[in-house]
Amino acid sequence: MSNPFSKKQFLDLVKKYISGKTNPEEEDFLHNYYDYFENKTDGLSDLSKTELMEMKDQMKNSIWSATALTNPVIGKKGLVFFITQNIKKTVSAAAIFIGIITVSVLWVLSKQQATKSDNTQQLAKQHNSNIKIQPGTDKAILTISDGRIITLDSAGNGIVATQSNTVISNNNNQLVYCNDKKIDLNSIPLFNTISTPMGGQYQVLLSDGTKVWLNASSSLSFPVNFYGGERKVELTGEAYFEVAKNKASPFIVKVRDMDVKVLGTHFNIMSYTDEDRIATTLLEGSVSVSKGANSRMMVPGQQLRYYNKGVVEMKSNVDVEQVVAWKNGKFHFDEADIKTIMRQLGRWYNIDVVYEGKAPETLFGGIIGKKENINQLLKIFELTGRVHFKIEGTKITIKK
Amino acid sequence: MFVCPDYSAYSDIDLLNMIADDNEKAFEEIYERYWHVLLNNANKRLQDKSRGMDVIQNVFIDLWDRRKQVKIEYLKAYLLQATRFQVYKYIEKSKGNSQFLELVDSVLTTSFSADSPVLDKELYQLFADWIQALPAKRNKMFLLYLNNNLSTKLIAQQLEIPRKTVQNQLGIMLKDLKIRILNSLIFILLLNQQL
Numbered sequence: 001m002s003n004p005f006s007k008k009q010f011l012d013l014v015k016k017y018i019s020g021k022t023n024p025e026e027e028d029f030l031h032n033y034y035d036y037f038e039n040k041t042d043g044l045s046d047l048s049k050t051e052l053m054e055m056k057d058q059m060k061n062s063i064w065s066a067t068a069l070t071n072p073v074i075g076k077k078g079l080v081f082f083i084t085q086n087i088k089k090t091v092s093a094a095a096i097f098i099g100i101i102t103v104s105v106l107w108v109l110s111k112q113q114a115t116k117s118d119n120t121q122q123l124a125k126q127h128n129s130n131i132k133i134q135p136g137t138d139k140a141i142l143t144i145s146d147g148r149i150i151t152l153d154s155a156g157n158g159i160v161a162t163q164s165n166t167v168i169s170n171n172n173n174q175l176v177y178c179n180d181k182k183i184d185l186n187s188i189p190l191f192n193t194i195s196t197p198m199g200g201q202y203q204v205l206l207s208d209g210t211k212v213w214l215n216a217s218s219s220l221s222f223p224v225n226f227y228g229g230e231r232k233v234e235l236t237g238e239a240y241f242e243v244a245k246n247k248a249s250p251f252i253v254k255v256r257d258m259d260v261k262v263l264g265t266h267f268n269i270m271s272y273t274d275e276d277r278i279a280t281t282l283l284e285g286s287v288s289v290s291k292g293a294n295s296r297m298m299v300p301g302q303q304l305r306y307y308n309k310g311v312v313e314m315k316s317n318v319d320v321e322q323v324v325a326w327k328n329g330k331f332h333f334d335e336a337d338i339k340t341i342m343r344q345l346g347r348w349y350n351i352d353v354v355y356e357g358k359a360p361e362t363l364f365g366g367i368i369g370k371k372e373n374i375n376q377l378l379k380i381f382e383l384t385g386r387v388h389f390k391i392e393g394t395k396i397t398i399k400k
Numbered sequence: 401m402f403v404c405p406d407y408s409a410y411s412d413i414d415l416l417n418m419i420a421d422d423n424e425k426a427f428e429e430i431y432e433r434y435w436h437v438l439l440n441n442a443n444k445r446l447q448d449k450s451r452g453m454d455v456i457q458n459v460f461i462d463l464w465d466r467r468k469q470v471k472i473e474y475l476k477a478y479l480l481q482a483t484r485f486q487v488y489k490y491i492e493k494s495k496g497n498s499q500f501l502e503l504v505d506s507v508l509t510t511s512f513s514a515d516s517p518v519l520d521k522e523l524y525q526l527f528a529d530w531i532q533a534l535p536a537k538r539n540k541m542f543l544l545y546l547n548n549n550l551s552t553k554l555i556a557q558q559l560e561i562p563r564k565t566v567q568n569q570l571g572i573m574l575k576d577l578k579i580r581i582l583n584s585l586i587f588i589l590l591l592n593q594q595l
Contacts, residue, residue, distance in 0.1 A: 010504045014492045018485075025579045032586035034445065034484050036503060042443040055453060056435055062457045063431070067464045069424050159414050162423040167404075178404030 132393050133374045136199035136216055136348040138173035145190040145224070152194075152202060163190055163224045166207055177207035179225050189227060195219035196237075199350035201326075206233075209244030210251065213327040216347040217272070238270045240327045243285075258291040258306060268323050274343055277307045281323040329370050335363045338387055338398060349374050352395045360400050362386040408432075412475035419467045427464060434476065435460075438483045445487050447499045455486045462486075526584050530577060541566060542573055 016022045017030050044052065063069075142150040142160065150160050152170055160168045164187055166179040175194060196202055196214050204212045208226045218237025231251040243251045245264025253260040255271045255278055265285025271278040280289055281303040288297050289304050296314065298304055303318040305311075325332030331348075333341055338360050342353045348370060362384065368377055378389045378396075390397040407429040410418070418426035438459060443452040459482045463470075472478045491500055534542060537559070544555045552570065556563035 007501055007504050010501065011492065011495070014488050018489050018492050025576070025583060029579055029583045029586060030488065031484070032583060033503065034487070036586060037444045037500070040444045040447075042440045043447055043449065044440055044443055052436075055439070055449065059435065059439075059453050059457050059460075060431060062453075063460045063464075066457070066461045069427070069464070159410075159417060162418045162421040162426065165423050165425045167410075167418065167423070176404070 133349050133351055133391070133396075134199070135371050135374070136201060136350070138202060139200040140175070140194050140196045140202035140214065142168075142175060143193045143195070144168075145192060163192075166224050168192075168224075173201075174203040174205060176205045177224060179207045187225070187227065189223040189225065191221055191223055193219055193221040197350075198347050206244075208246065208249075208251075211242040211244075213240040215239060215326050235269060235271065237272055238268070238326070240266075240268045240324050242266050258289065260287050260289050262287040268320075270323075272343070272347070276309075277305045279323075280304045281318060281320060283320050283324070325367065326370070331368045331370060332366075334365050336365070337361065337363055338381075341381075342396075342398065345374075345377070350394065354395060354397045356390075356397050356399045358400070359398060360387045416467075416472055416475060419464070422467075427467075430463070430475065431460060434479050437476075438479055441480060441483050442487055445500050446490070451490060451498075455483065455490055458486045458489075459483050522584060522588055523581060526580060527577075530580060534573070538569060538573060541569060545570055 013022070013026060013030065016026065022030070047055075137153070139151075139153045142152055144150065144161055144163065146163070148161065152160075152175060154173045157170055157172065160170050160175070162168060164179075166177055169176050169178070194202060194204055194214060196216050196218050198217045200216055202214050204214065204220065204222075206212065206222055206226075207224065208231055210231070212220060212233075214220055215238035218235070218239060220233055220235050220239060222233040223231075226249065228249060231246070231249050232254065233252070234254045236255070239253075241251075241253065241262075243262050243264050243266075247263050251262050251264070253262075253269060255269055258271075258278055258280075260267070260269060260280055262285065265287055266283040267285075267287055268281045268283070269278070270281075280287070280298070282298045282300050284300055286297060286299060288295055290296075291306055294312070296304060298314075301317050301320060303315045303323070305313040305315065307313070319334060322332040322334050326344075331341075331344060333344075341364060345351065346353050351374070364381065364384070366380070368380065375391070378391075381387050382389060386400075388399045390399065407415070407425055410426070410429065412430075412433075415426040415430050419430070435456060439452055439456050442455045443449065446452050446455065459479060462482060463479070470478075487500070491498055531539060531542060541555060541559060544550050544558065545552075550558070552563055552566045555570075556566045559566070
């Protein structure tokens with residue numbers, strides 16, 4: 001048989017292939033033809049490592065300029081990284097650490113001792129039939145500056161999105177921002193917002209290393225990357241902050257018209273609008289709180305209260321464990337009236353609270369786990385004999 | 401204490417999701433992971449360093465350009481396919497002026513005369529199977545053409561159909577047969593290569 005297949009025919013076939021018009025057999029042929037060369041040498045193995053790396057960088061440059069991407073730092077990798085690291089080292093060396101000892105307060109149940117009785121069991125049985133009210137869980141909603149809305153919970157692990165080369169991932173019950181330390185300082189900061197519903201809580205690790213615990217029915221707006229200068233975030237509701245130390249770049253939490261300015265420290269801010277105050281509690285380090293022209297420095301163990309009525313009060317030696325009990329999975333009440341208690345429970349169990357007549361004036365104290373069934377929890381209060389509850393669906397009525 | 405993972409710790413799927421969000425760092429990681437294996441793959445065919453580099457650049461530029469549309473399940477397989485496509489694109493553009501076409505000249509055109517009983521048997525079997533699989537009318541047409549060496553005019557008269565139809569159908573059949581034969585030839589060559 002004479003030449004059954006010429007170069008020209010082959011090239012025609014290739015042309016067909018490029019324009020996507022080949023049939024499966026023709027495609028198979030070209031794929032097989034290609035595979036035939038798999039065992040050939042590639043002519044690269046006799047190149048030196050330097051030559052190979054030069055080829056790699058040359059290709060990279062062409063790709064990056066063709067795609068109009070930011071030029072990769074070829075051969076000088078990590079330059080920017082080192083500079084920022086040096087700054088960080090200096091900062092942490094100069095930073096002051098103040099540790100404080102916290103004392104846990106033992107559980108005191110009202111003024112009366114409860115005694116077990118048949119009454120209790122009956123009460124428990126009656127309340128157990130109600131399963132509509134569940135304790136809160138780790139959940140939140142993330143709003144990204146490009147408009148995307150992402151539901152977060154402990155089940156949806158993995159990478160959520162990336163913005164400005166910062167990878168946002170969901171890591172159990174924590175949202176994590178990781179940047180590549182090669183951020184463009186001239187970029188416009190992008191803001192994300194994480195919000196917890198009633199009955200939700202979440203943690204965020206910001207790209208500067210600051211860790212934030214967000215309580216129920218709260219929200220935090222923050223930049224994806226911090227570009228030097230001030231690190232500004234905005235809070236509603238309640239959060240506990242462990243701010244990563246950076247003396248060159250103060251961290252500011254804006255709460256309504258109040259600013260809490262810190263360089264690296266641990267503190268809690270409670271600013272629920274249904275409470276009568278904004279309370280800032282310092283556990284470690286130092287912060288300065290300013291509201292209008294007023295500015296105050298705080299030391300560990302202090303709590304600064306701005307009452308909605310306009311009164312300011314600085315309390316020293318507060319029980320900080322009690323203040324941050326919520327982030328450690330507990331309710332911790334200390335001489336709290338029933339209304340204060342029910343507001344906290346309401347946010348976590350997502351319940352409606354109604355008072356029948358005047359609310360009891362008894363003050364309660366104690367520690368209860370946040371995973372507790374609502375019926376068990378209310379039962380403990382009822383045992384004091386000073387308060388009674390009626391549960392209908394998600395509505396709880398309080399009687400003397 | 402949580403430590404942010406290095407990009408090399410992310411999976412291909414993660415990186416693909418990230419480049420869809422315009423993450424340049426993720427794109428750089430993909431380049432770091434695959435430039436060598438792809439350059440290697442292209443160079444086996446092109447045997448020319450600078451042409452190989454051109455091809456690989458196009459593979460990556462194309463990936464970035466289509467990062468938002470393309471659905472990729474296996475990145476490595478995708479990139480290898482893209483490399484193959486870009487190699488063929490290059491072959492087409494350079495009008496066959498490449499070592500890659502040597503095989504067409506040296507092997508495919510001469511293999512038919514090669515004294516290989518295995519090859520003969522394989523090809524005969526393929527041919528027989530192919531004829532058998534033809535629909536009755538086409539089968540008859542092809543046998544008239546092959547065994548009786550009739551012209552298309554005579555075949556048309558015998559089958560009582562227009563001559564144009566015979567010409568068209570025979571053309572299609574021969575083309576199909578050719579590609580099948582080539583395919584199995586390549587296949588046999590591949591097998592022999594591995595022995």
